[in-house]
Amino acid sequence: MxxxxxxxxxxxxxxxxxxxxxxxxxxxGALAQEATGEPIFLGVSGPLTGPNAQYxxxxxxxxxxxxxxxxxxGGIKGRPLRYxxxxxQSDPKQTVAVAQKFVADKRIVAELGDFSSPxxxxxxxxxxxxxxxxxxxxxxxxxxxxxxxxxxxxSVSQADEQPLNAAYxxxxxxxxxxxxxxxxxxxxxxxxxxxxxxxKALGAxxxxxxxxxxxxxxxxxxxxxxxxxxxxxLFLVSYYADAALIARQTRQTGxxxxxxxxSSIYSPKxxxxxxxxAEGIFTASRFFPEDPRPEVQNFVTSFKAKYGKEPxxxxxxxxxxxxLFGQVLREAPNxxxxxxxxxxxxxxxxxxxxxxxxxxDTQTRRVLGARNAELIVKGGRFQLWDGKAIN
Amino acid sequence: MTSWFDHTINGLIIGNIYALLxxxxxxxxxxxxxxxxxxxxxxxxxxxxxxxxxxxxxTPFPVTLLIVVAFTGLLxxxxxxxxxxxxxxxxxxxxLLATIGLSFVLDQTVQILFSPDPRAVPMQxxxxxxxxxxxxxxxxxxxxxxxxxxxxxxxxxxxxLTKWGWAVRATALDRxxxxxxxxxxxxxxxxxxxxxxxxxxxxxxxxxxxxxVITPTMGFEATLKGIVSEVVGGVGNVPGAIVGSLLLGLVxxxxxxxxxxxxxxxxxxVLLIAILVLRxxxxxxxxxxxxxxxxxxxxxxxxxxxxxxxxxxxxxAAVAIALPLLIDSGYLIQTLTNAWLYALLGLSLTLVAGTxxxxxxxxxxxxxxxxxxxxxxxxxxxxxxxxxxxxxGFAAAGIGTLLVSPAFRLxxxxxxxxxxxxxxxxxxxxxxxxxxxxxxxGVAGIPPLxxxxxxxxxxxxxxxxxxALMALLALLQLRLLSSxxxxxxxxxxxxxxxxRSFGIGLNRYKGLAFAFGGFFAGISGxxxxxxxxxxxxxxxxxxxxxxxLTIAILGGMGNVGGAILGAVALIGLPExxxxxxxxxxxxxxxxxLLLVRFRPQGLLGTV
Numbered sequence: 001m002x003x004x005x006x007x008x009x010x011x012x013x014x015x016x017x018x019x020x021x022x023x024x025x026x027x028x029g030a031l032a033q034e035a036t037g038e039p040i041f042l043g044v045s046g047p048l049t050g051p052n053a054q055y056x057x058x059x060x061x062x063x064x065x066x067x068x069x070x071x072x073x074g075g076i077k078g079r080p081l082r083y084x085x086x087x088x089q090s091d092p093k094q095t096v097a098v099a100q101k102f103v104a105d106k107r108i109v110a111e112l113g114d115f116s117s118p119x120x121x122x123x124x125x126x127x128x129x130x131x132x133x134x135x136x137x138x139x140x141x142x143x144x145x146x147x148x149x150x151x152x153x154x155s156v157s158q159a160d161e162q163p164l165n166a167a168y169x170x171x172x173x174x175x176x177x178x179x180x181x182x183x184x185x186x187x188x189x190x191x192x193x194x195x196x197x198x199x200k201a202l203g204a205x206x207x208x209x210x211x212x213x214x215x216x217x218x219x220x221x222x223x224x225x226x227x228x229x230x231x232x233x234l235f236l237v238s239y240y241a242d243a244a245l246i247a248r249q250t251r252q253t254g255x256x257x258x259x260x261x262x263s264s265i266y267s268p269k270x271x272x273x274x275x276x277x278a279e280g281i282f283t284a285s286r287f288f289p290e291d292p293r294p295e296v297q298n299f300v301t302s303f304k305a306k307y308g309k310e311p312x313x314x315x316x317x318x319x320x321x322x323x324l325f326g327q328v329l330r331e332a333p334n335x336x337x338x339x340x341x342x343x344x345x346x347x348x349x350x351x352x353x354x355x356x357x358x359x360x361d362t363q364t365r366r367v368l369g370a371r372n373a374e375l376i377v378k379g380g381r382f383q384l385w386d387g388k389a390i391n
Numbered sequence: 392m393t394s395w396f397d398h399t400i401n402g403l404i405i406g407n408i409y410a411l412l413x414x415x416x417x418x419x420x421x422x423x424x425x426x427x428x429x430x431x432x433x434x435x436x437x438x439x440x441x442x443x444x445x446x447x448x449x450t451p452f453p454v455t456l457l458i459v460v461a462f463t464g465l466l467x468x469x470x471x472x473x474x475x476x477x478x479x480x481x482x483x484x485x486x487l488l489a490t491i492g493l494s495f496v497l498d499q500t501v502q503i504l505f506s507p508d509p510r511a512v513p514m515q516x517x518x519x520x521x522x523x524x525x526x527x528x529x530x531x532x533x534x535x536x537x538x539x540x541x542x543x544x545x546x547x548x549x550x551x552l553t554k555w556g557w558a559v560r561a562t563a564l565d566r567x568x569x570x571x572x573x574x575x576x577x578x579x580x581x582x583x584x585x586x587x588x589x590x591x592x593x594x595x596x597x598x599x600x601x602x603x604v605i606t607p608t609m610g611f612e613a614t615l616k617g618i619v620s621e622v623v624g625g626v627g628n629v630p631g632a633i634v635g636s637l638l639l640g641l642v643x644x645x646x647x648x649x650x651x652x653x654x655x656x657x658x659x660x661v662l663l664i665a666i667l668v669l670r671x672x673x674x675x676x677x678x679x680x681x682x683x684x685x686x687x688x689x690x691x692x693x694x695x696x697x698x699x700x701x702x703x704x705x706x707x708a709a710v711a712i713a714l715p716l717l718i719d720s721g722y723l724i725q726t727l728t729n730a731w732l733y734a735l736l737g738l739s740l741t742l743v744a745g746t747x748x749x750x751x752x753x754x755x756x757x758x759x760x761x762x763x764x765x766x767x768x769x770x771x772x773x774x775x776x777x778x779x780x781x782x783x784g785f786a787a788a789g790i791g792t793l794l795v796s797p798a799f800r801l802x803x804x805x806x807x808x809x810x811x812x813x814x815x816x817x818x819x820x821x822x823x824x825x826x827x828x829x830x831x832x833g834v835a836g837i838p839p840l841x842x843x844x845x846x847x848x849x850x851x852x853x854x855x856x857x858x859a860l861m862a863l864l865a866l867l868q869l870r871l872l873s874s875x876x877x878x879x880x881x882x883x884x885x886x887x888x889x890x891r892s893f894g895i896g897l898n899r900y901k902g903l904a905f906a907f908g909g910f911f912a913g914i915s916g917x918x919x920x921x922x923x924x925x926x927x928x929x930x931x932x933x934x935x936x937x938x939x940l941t942i943a944i945l946g947g948m949g950n951v952g953g954a955i956l957g958a959v960a961l962i963g964l965p966e967x968x969x970x971x972x973x974x975x976x977x978x979x980x981x982x983x984l985l986l987v988r989f990r991p992q993g994l995l996g997t998v
Binding site for chain 2 (some may be wrong): 048049050051053054056057085087088089091092093094096098099100101103104116117118121122124125126129141142143146147181183185186188189190210211213215216217218219220221222224225227228241244245248252253254269272273274275276354
């Protein structure tokens with residue numbers, strides 16, 4: 001009898017053979033151990049359609065690249081690692097159904113996602129009760145991991161990241177009177193609160209804070225309001241598309257102060273969408289392609305080879321997560337769901353594009369520490385900032 | 392002082408952009424009496440056709456515009472011919488659902504062809520800027536304004552001076568009379584859709600260049616603002632739509648100046664409600680104008696409902712109850728639990744929209760009120776969940792009826808637009824009223840459902856609880872519909888003037904319908920909040936209001952069994968289409984279009 005499972009297996013085997021062949025050719029006959037055998041599955045719950053579909057697509061690129069690397073170098077003790085991506089549109093009523101599906105699917109050893117907080121956290125009770133690890137790649141909501149001991153995240157805690165941003169803006173660039181524009185979502189709001197507290201502690205004054213909705217495209221009125229508060233620097237808690245819009249309209253409203261932003265704007269798209277207006281934007285990114293560390297260089301070169309473009313922040317989160325799970329699964333004594341959770345808790349210093357070395361705090365179930373590269377957009381690309389004050 | 396000048400300029404600039412969509416919406420509404428939810432999707436298509444022209448074919452600017460006009464004009468003709476015209480004799484609510492289905496299909500097609508990533512559209516006009524006040528405006532601002540005003544003037548001349556223009560206006564006034572006088576009504580509709588869609592397409596590419604970004608999902612927000620502008624100017628009034636857009640832009644800009652950015656849309660929707668209450672025909676309607684909706688209600692046309700035999704219903708209920716024991720699939724049970732909760736929402740809307748004719752597009756607000764009330768009472772005060780569920784229901788009934796009461800004097804589409812606005816206002820108040828609702832951070836760690844002191848964690852237990860609630864309230868609604876109250880509500884729907892002359896107090900009965908409906912929806916929202924354990928202002932969004940209406944229309948307006956069947960179908964279809972991965976929402980849209988095409992009166996028919 002041919003079932004979906006046998007089909008999957010034979011498909012996987014065929015794929016594995018084909019890529020093993022090419023890997024051998026590439027490596028010039030060097031030892032390239034291709035994983036065969038019964039695959040191990042991760043479940044992914046994320047948006048492939050709907051308003052957040054772009055982020056799901058970025059995840060996929062990161063996942064696929066990491067899987068290529070893991071499976072072409074022996075997989076998980078000889079078995080290939082795969083994922084099953086269920087589209088949820090980041091809609092809570094679909095994430096709860098998908099959660100039930102994953103929980104019942106005994107092949108799945110851990111779950112990744114979802115994207116937005118309402119969608120991810122609605123499913124958390126189901127994963128927690130069933131004892132299947134829910135791992136948030138992008139879930140910085142301060143309460144995300146609090147549902148229970150099966151809910152973990154490697155998303156950087158904003159309580160860690162924003163003080164670094166504040167130090168960059170106040171100490172290094174020299175902002176004294178800051179106007180903050182932030183996305184009025186759970187992430188934007190939490191980040192803004194941490195940034196404002198840290199900046200004030202460093203002696204800067206916050207002259208305006210403006211929260212905007214994710215669909216917003218027109219910022220001119222907001223920027224006139226900001227201009228009237230007479231700031232000497234703008235700080236954006238934004239994604240790249242809105243940051244590009246704000247940067248363009250800042251100059252149109254006659255505001256000339258420098259702009260700094262959270263690491264979430266790190267994307268080649270910022271420069272494409274922002275054009276000339278993106279020049280001079282500061283950001284302190286956790287991920288920077290010219291970072292000389294080998295894990296970063298490996299990621300960037302292989303990403304460019306596979307997709308013909310530069311990776312961005314969301315690509316790197318997705319890649320990092322699957323690399324992390326590759327390590328967890330290799331170290332796990334068996335593939336019981338609880339064992340995977342325990343191994344994740346005990347694992348130390350996994351090479352990471354984002355963190356350098358990632359380890360988990362078993363109390364908060366988040367990754368310890370955050371690091372930043374100080375960047376500026378110059379000549380149409382992100383570069384390390386040379387430290388020259390600009391105003 | 393200069394700031395106020397700058398805020399005025401900024402308001403006019405954004406109003407200028409709203410006008411590009413509002414003009415097309417006004418034209419279509421004027422002739423077809425249809426809120427065209429697909430208009431924003433045509434705008435998206437225009438933006439992407441423009442992108443292909445500029446970035447791939449590298450056409451100069453005038454050629455780009457010509458390509459966009461040709462393509463989207465043709466698209467408008469196709470939409471009219473295959474999406475709208477087959478429904479000419481269907482209840483007027485059916486084309487509304489068809490435009491919703493079309494917007495799914497168009498948005499998804501664009502997303503599949505061009506990927507969901509945002510794209511930059513290279514600017515094709517010189518980037519000269521003129522300093523004005525503290526800021527500056529560019530050539531594109533002037534061009535957008537110019538195109539808006541030229542289009543409106545040309546349309547105005549076309550409507551007033553040409554033979555086809557007269558035909559369009561005659562059709563707008565009275566379709567049947569126009570047809571009797573020899574006007575080719577189909578041809579008129581074709582012309583209107585072509586012109587409006589071409590304008591929408593040009594709007595898409597210009598706005599794309601203006602912001603230097605286009606995404607496949609930018610249509611919905613644009614439609615929303617277009618509708619507000621159109622209503623402010625007076626629906627169906629083309630020059631009015633331009634003035635309405637500029638006014639909306641100004642109000643938003645001053646609103647931001649006064650209270651800050653997060654209040655922007657609140658000002659927009661409060662303006663909408665104020666206009667609807669004070670001058671429902673728009674700012675420029677003359678008193679002589681005919682009421683824009685027919686005197687007698689043909690909005691929800693009665694049809695012969697399918698009579699479900701009682702044994703069949705009983706058997707279906709028995710299967711539903713026994714299902715968790717027969718099949719061990721948490722996924723199926725969870726999906727059906729969702730379906731029962733949406734059936735509650737559907738029951739609520741089918742009562743309000745179907746039985747009493749008040750088509751609400753803001754029903755998610757009732758879920759939100761019920762959900763927040765119950766979640767906050769249970770987590771802040773530790774009240775038992777069965778009690779907070781009930782209170783959530785009553786809160787939604789009370790607050791919902793109160794909020795919607797200014798709209799009681801409205802009819803037909805105006806009720807839909809007003810409730811759409813009220814729904815948005817509720818979501819924005821939840822976002823901004825942080826001391827109570829915790830704003831965007833939301834309410835986390837909501838206690839689980841519990842009954843008689845036992846927490847319900849088990850998927851099957853939650854399923855039975857949801858099913859029992861739904862079945863109980865469905866029986867209550869059946870009882871209600873067969874009573875004096877049900878007959879009165881249908882009388883209000885079918886002919887409010889006749890109903891009033893029989894001494895029926897319209898507002899009281901509309902209020903009663905909203906109160907019952909609000910209670911059902913509030914319970915559903917509260918249940919959902921406890922099941923999810925986390926809600927924020929995004930949990931109950933406008934898409935859910937649209938889904939609720941789709942459920943009610945698809946099942947058959949006013950039909951209790953229909954609402955349940957509709958919910959099972961619309962929650963189930965996206966799950967069934969899961970094998971199609973990225974294509975599933977496209978399939979869902981096509982399924983929706985086919986259902987409307989072949990069962991415009993709903994699966995089980997209007998009661």
